[in-house]
Amino acid sequence: QVQLVQSGSELKKPGASVKVSCKASGYTFTSYAMNWVRQAPGQGLEWMGWINTNTGNPTYAQGFTGRFVFSLDTSVSTAYLQISSLKAEDTAVYYCARAVCTNGVCRFDYWGQGTLVTVSS
Amino acid sequence: SSELTQDPAVSVALGQTVRITCQGDSLRSYYASWYQQKPGQAPVLVIYGKNNRPSGIPDRFSGSSSGNTASLTITGAQAEDEADYYCNSRDSSGNLVVFGGGTKLTVL
Numbered sequence: 001q002v003q004l005v006q007s008g009s010e011l012k013k014p015g016a017s018v019k020v021s022c023k024a025s026g027y028t029f030t031s032y033a034m035n036w037v038r039q040a041p042g043q044g045l046e047w048m049g050w051i052n053t054n055t056g057n058p059t060y061a062q063g064f065t066g067r068f069v070f071s072l073d074t075s076v077s078t079a080y081l082q083i084s085s086l087k088a089e090d091t092a093v094y095y096c097a098r099a100v101c102t103n104g105v106c107r108f109d110y111w112g113q114g115t116l117v118t119v120s121s
Numbered sequence: 122s123s124e125l126t127q128d129p130a131v132s133v134a135l136g137q138t139v140r141i142t143c144q145g146d147s148l149r150s151y152y153a154s155w156y157q158q159k160p161g162q163a164p165v166l167v168i169y170g171k172n173n174r175p176s177g178i179p180d181r182f183s184g185s186s187s188g189n190t191a192s193l194t195i196t197g198a199q200a201e202d203e204a205d206y207y208c209n210s211r212d213s214s215g216n217l218v219v220f221g222g223g224t225k226l227t228v229l
Contacts, residue, residue, distance in 0.1 A: 035218070037164075037220075044205075044207065044220065044221075044222050044223040045156075045158075045164065045207050045209075045220045045223065046220065047209070047217070047218045047219060047220055050218070059216070059217070061217060061218075095163060095164070097164075099218075101211075104150070104151050104152050104170070105151060105152040105153075105154060105169055105170045105210075105211075106151075106154070106209075106210070106211050106218055107154040107166055107169035107170070108154065108156070108164070108166060108209070109166050109169075109175065111163040111164055111165070112163065113163055114163050
């Protein structure tokens with residue numbers, strides 16, 4: 001069965017960096033794009049962008065350029081989200097989600113369990 | 122516009138039918154997908170495309186679309202349907218993805 005398993009919660013100080021992992025299993029990793037979604041406390045879902053798992057080419061949503069980096073290690077079917085120069089407002093749950101995009105629709109059919117990143121001094 | 126607009130909150134009596142809507146220009150070109158999120162849990166895909174349900178999603182969930190509006194309908198709402206519901210779609214350019222702000226569904 002398809003599973004996306006994310007790394008555990010992180011507590012970081014402002015200015016530090018964090019790297020969240022998302023390990024996929026149960027399917028061919030390079031056949032589906034991987035997306036990242038942020039959910040701040042008490043807020044809605046916010047699409048951060050996606051990475052082409054074939055080419056490694058990332059696409060970032062507005063507001064997620066510069067400090068946010070998507071990467072892959074296809075040898076272990078894992079996607080990564082790195083956030084640098086952390087700020088308090090980066091405190092959120094970060095989800096990875098597999099995407100299936102066909103003609104007129106792009107659906108996120110499997111999600112990781114989420115990783116809580118807390119930024120506090 | 123690349124935004125999707127949802128009503129913040131909707132309520133329904135147990136066993137009744139409720140429609141949750143999502144509006145945006147991109148919906149004239151692309152179908153929406155719908156996700157259910159319960160507190161402390163990851164979102165779950167419930168409807169995608171014209172009206173497709175993933176395996177395991179009850180058939181009381183259905184989707185439709187007209188013009189710039191996509192709708193998620195729950196026919197015979199159950200207590201376990203109380204959750205936040207989000208729509209998403211490609212944006213107008215087709216290159217990016219956008220989420221609606223979410224609708225909190227209360228089952229009375």
